[in-house]
Amino acid sequence: MAQGYNFGSCLPRAHPALSVLSNPPYRLLVTGATGFLGGAITAELVVSPHWTSTHFLVRADDRRQGVERIRAALIRFEVDASDLARVTEDQIILGDFRDVDALFADPANLAQLKAITHVINGAAIATFSNHPQLWPINVEGTFNFARKLSETARLQRFVHIGTAMCVGPDAPVPVPEDYTPPATIRHLVPYTETKVVIEERFKRELPNLPLVQARPTIVVGHSRLGTRPSTSIYWVFRTAQLLEKFTCALTDRIDVVPVDWTARTLIALALKPTLKHHFYHLSAGLQAASTFAELDVAMARGRGVAPLGAKYRQATYEELAAMRGEYQARLGPCNPRIMQRAIKLYGVFAALNITFRNDHLIDEGIAPPPPFAQYADVCAATAEASTIAEQMVADFK
Ligand SMILES: NC(=O)c1ccc[n+]([C@@H]2O[C@H](COP(=O)([O-])OP(=O)(O)OC[C@H]3O[C@@H](n4cnc5c(N)ncnc54)[C@H](OP(=O)(O)O)[C@@H]3O)[C@@H](O)[C@H]2O)c1
Structure with missing residues (x-):
């Protein structure tokens, strides 16, 4: 064990200045x-x-x-x-x-x-x-x-x-x-x-x-x-972009x-x-919390498509449920009933606009995280490897 070990060698990106236990x-x-x-x-x-x-x-x-x-x-x-x-x-x-x-x-x-x-x-x-x-x-x-x-x-x-x-x-x-x-x-x-x-x-x-x-x-x-390590919760953002509607406004922030x-x-x-x-x-x-508008741009960049921008609309759960017939065409192979339930559950959290x-x-000298919009393009690109239905499983154990 190195004496006077500095976090820099273990935690180079987020916490360069912290020293930790060395004895x-x-x-x-x-x-x-x-x-x-x-x-x-x-x-x-x-x-x-x-x-x-x-x-x-x-x-x-x-x-x-x-x-x-x-x-x-x-x-x-x-x-x-x-x-x-x-x-x-x-x-x-x-x-x-x-x-x-x-x-x-x-x-x-x-x-x-x-x-x-x-x-x-x-x-x-x-x-x-x-x-x-x-x-x-x-x-x-x-x-x-x-x-x-x-x-x-x-x-x-x-x-x-x-x-x-x-x-x-x-x-x-x-x-x-x-x-x-x-x-x-x-x-x-x-x-x-x-x-x-x-x-x-x-x-x-x-x-x-x-x-x-x-x-x-x-x-x-x-x-x-x-x-790649886990698709947990990312599939909700992907769903919102593919439906072109969700419960949050583009100006809302998500932590x-x-x-x-x-x-x-x-x-x-x-x-x-x-x-x-x-x-x-x-x-x-x-x-550092990103707006959904920033995420729309970053995710679109990762997928190689144009951002939704003004095409996106904030919607109620009832409006999203009424789209059930379109789920498979927009979201890929899925069980529309299960998808509707998931949209209801996660839609409530997405609408909270909470930070x-x-x-x-x-106060401890720990650097804040990178904003989600800074790496959402990487998430979007890697998420293309599997379907939303497959990705949801991580959150419905
Ligand atoms: N993911 C998030 O967004 C998030 C956000 C805020 C807080 N958290 C908190 O972070 C913690 C980890 O969450 P996660 O997302 O990493 O969950 P996770 O991927 O489901 O991992 C849960 C871990 O708990 C172990 N575990 C479950 N039941 C156990 C038991 N009976 N005895 C011993 N180990 C057991 C699992 O072991 P097995 O592999 O053996 O099942 C697994 O290693 C949780 O306390 C969660 O509340 C997560």
Whole structure:
């Protein structure tokens, strides 16, 4: 481990000035590493000096399969073959949030868990659908895991990944970092409710947990790889452009961040020696949030077509539903009934015109993300490789 390690070598694009932990022993545990955000975090770590101090909680039959699952996650981020070889079985902790007791009862796991000092907790069910495991995993399993780990290890920091969208549709905009939604908050989907409840339980029932609440806004694509690692949510933008109508106005702003910046920021929040705050929005904020007009231009450039411009019209859900007969012609092979439901669900979010203040990140010296319009062309070009129906699957697990 290089002494006085500078973030510049690990995080060159977003956080050139930050220094992070340089004195071993520290042990970082990443949960959710096989997922979209977790895979991006792992791809950043594998080329950093933190790698040999990093462990992963993985669902797998054995450690060998755990290694293969981490490698598969890295392959999605187009990590070099030589770096894939750096994943080793002793980095793998086998476990499932659905059975936390079993996880801690395994002696091999326990030895590793005892040494953990820092955590990035990304494991969750992240879906807008009504998944039966949302509460058992996002609330009960997550809580039990954090409680047991804080009893087992000498934790110095527990970065929990929440979601900025959990504040509900009635929050003041741009949403301040100290905003607390009222108890009567209206949740658009059960997922956001689970994310609020677990944060409240951490604060109320585990007051000694060294909790850092990191709430990313909508994460779309990768600033260099576009949608190749995941098509999550990009298909909604693609749908809007192909329908030439959606629930937002061209002048509305949308707060989107790329997954690589999100990953680097989460690593910074986990390993920066001191933090000034306990709560962070990982967001573009009002300054860097792109308008739909800017996105229209960027996406059209990526597809090699003319922007819609004045051809685009803001529409109600009912108007979009009335176009159902045109879905297949415009959007490619799809089930129009499922597409209509998806448009209803995501159309509500697209109409929010919501942004999140990111003063706390700026205060830490962390650079803001590139605006979505700066890399939406890469997303548009890479998204042409598959159909919208195929791309939606990422969000309807
Ligand atoms: N994507 C976004 O736009 C976004 C925005 C804001 C916040 N977030 C938050 O970021 C976090 C990661 O989201 P994501 O989009 O990366 O989700 P994702 O791609 O679905 O990944 C979820 C991860 O959680 C793991 N997991 C699920 N159930 C588990 C269980 N019972 N035990 C242990 N691990 C389990 C999955 O492992 P398996 O591979 O074994 O299923 C996977 O590694 C979530 O907390 C989400 O709320 C995401």
